[in-house]
Amino acid sequence: MRLNLGERHWLWLIVVAGLVLRVAAVLAFPHVPEGDEQAYLSMASNLVHGQGIVDFMGNRAMYNVGYPLFLLAPIFQVFGENLLLVRLLQVVLGGVSIVLCHAIAREAGAGRLGRLLAAALWASYLPAALYVVYLQKENLLTPLLLAGLWLALLLARRPSYRLAAACGAVFGLIALTGNAGLALLGAAGLALLLTPAGLSQTLRQLALALATLLLVAGPWMWRNAEVLGSPVLNTNGGFNLYLGNNPAATGMYMSIGDTPRGADWAALRKTGEVAASATLRADALNWIASHPTDFATLALRKAAHFWTPPWHQGRDQPSGAEALVRKVWLVQYLVIVLTALASLPWLGLRRPRAGQAGPAGRNLTLLWFALLAYTAVHMVFYVIYRYREPIMPLVCVLAAVALEQFVLRRRERPVIQIASA
Template sequence: MRNLENFGLLAILVVAAVLRVLAVLLFPHQPASDELAYLAMAENYLGGRGLVDSLGNLAFYNAGYPLFVLVPVAHIFDELVVGARYANVVLSLGCVVLCYLIARAIGLGAWGRFSAAVIYAVYLPAGVYSVYIAKEGLLAFLMLLLAYCIINLSRRIGIYYSLLAAIVIAGIALVGNAGLSVLASLVVGVCLSNSTPMQRVAALFIIGAVSMAMLAPWVQRNQEMVGSPVLNTNGGFNFYLGNNPNATGYFMSVADTPVGSEWEKMRAELGEVGASSALRVMAFEWIVKNPFEFFELALKKAVYFWWPPLHDGEGSGGGMEKIVRTLWLIQFLVLIVLAIGSIFVAWPSDKDKLLFWLMLTAYTGVHMVFYVIYRYREPIIPLVAVCAAVSLDSLARRYVQNGARA
């Protein structure tokens, strides 16, 4: 039976790989914006100039994706962009496997385990975003791996999953700060585990100490390079883009904010840390003066974050793109309906239900504070797929039970 299930998972991975490789081969996308920054960071690092982005910043962008993906693949592929895309494919396939493993860990039946893997395997954006030189694929993999650790630690504290969680947390901190919102679920999971209070405290201490120790070299590097022990210097900048008199809830260029005409001067005079800190202060001042507008805007961001993909893309808008976008819309709506449905069905463990929805809520909440780009929800979609699989597994169980009664 196990061999048959392994064969089924392998078949799902083959389908997922074909879809993602086809996207890499057929989707005409030229790197832009953040992608160019990541590529510049990798190229400058390989050239001995350090992790410097395309605008000359030393710590503005998260360093994880260039360090963990772009730099290694540059030693394998002659063309960095091509190598990065195939690395993204591998990461996405890893997410498919983790969806299956997490579904198994929470006690879903064969139907639920395969459903979790299939949903993410055929989810179109997972293939399309393999083409982008962006951090979301790596962040999705790391967040799933942390979720897997959380599920296991919530059963019983163990040194293996504690250390793995610490390593993954350090990775997430370097790749995408929003992913750290999952730590809320980690703390709750450890506290709800079937271990002694001392073991729970020890686990949290070990996880925190090891992850901070792993991040120490990067923090020290930034202290020396930009004058502040930070993970990156874009926090205040992004906070201001999401909270200013012109904010819409979506990403906006700093040029469209009230400080647009002064930004380059601020950046030159105050440096990365100083300019970002100044924007953070401005954002807080706006929030204090406009608390109701801030609250209303935050609610809008929550809606925008989960809004169906009805927006136009970057392509020509031709027939094939319209077909793909229509299929994506259908997939997304079905996925969300099934995931919401999991709230109303019995999970194998109520503890897992709490932990999963805490992860989804916390990750959404982070973007309610900053701003929304549709690409930013991709790292959490695999966890949504597992929630959807819970609904499908429940339906399968009822069908079998009804058949047995008949």
């Protein structure tokens, strides 16, 4: 990716500003790990101490392995259980995401202004800074999703077996880190199918990408087949499906104790992770089959929850500083999302001829397709607001493209610029 000197300097300034904001969040907001964070910490700690990958509740594959395996465990192995170093590494990953926003904006046809705006919007988005404090998989999933989609867009413009293998490997890491991220496989596959390469080469690239995905995720699935008797990525699929689809479901996360299965959950757990998940999956599917209208209505409610502006309050009475941060977050969110909607007029989807760069409208369409697919996954399960964060960089890219087009129109310049090699 070639940048002129001025653009490179501006990009580095934006990255540094984003890193400073994230470090400030780490220093200013003390946080004691809880819930899922404790599970990830225990998985990494037990692995480092020779007890294998098992969480504090005794589960061996309830949670995705990617975050504790690739981020927590290496730090624990070398430096001990130093949570400050973990958070600083998450700050670095935040910087990587800022650069990837710039790169994706470039593939989406943005000019210099749009590319820098995409990076700046994500660098300054407050939740992106605050979430580095939390020991959650989203800190790793976000740059992985961006990298996978960027590689797919590159493939759509420049067929390459090397890029296909890299894209498959990244999606293998996504499979291990957060299953919901596999929703972007559709957008990635569509991008590859629209490449200017011939059909035979395209199919070979698809096969190579899938092979490298399985090569990365396969060993973990093999381990689970040996340990649990089933080659799964994790054992929470049925659990999560049931939480989002039962007679008491609201669309948001709920405790298993608040569902009809709450009374016998302890006994069900004793049947094993795989069996318990299968039972809950069957319960959820039975409820869906017998209540199709309720399921459809609930799915739409989940989509609304997923994109609901952050005007909710925290669990405790917020301090003055927290209240101010929440107000700024709300304003940022509304501006970014509403501006992203203005990118819709430039959508388009067609296959370019050999030797030509893909049109900007096509890649914008692929970004919107990725957004819709990621939303659709959560319409099937349930919503926690932080689940939205890994996809918000794409919203920032779309908002940046729309803002640039507004500026260009005001200057009476061409409206769409084609990404160049």
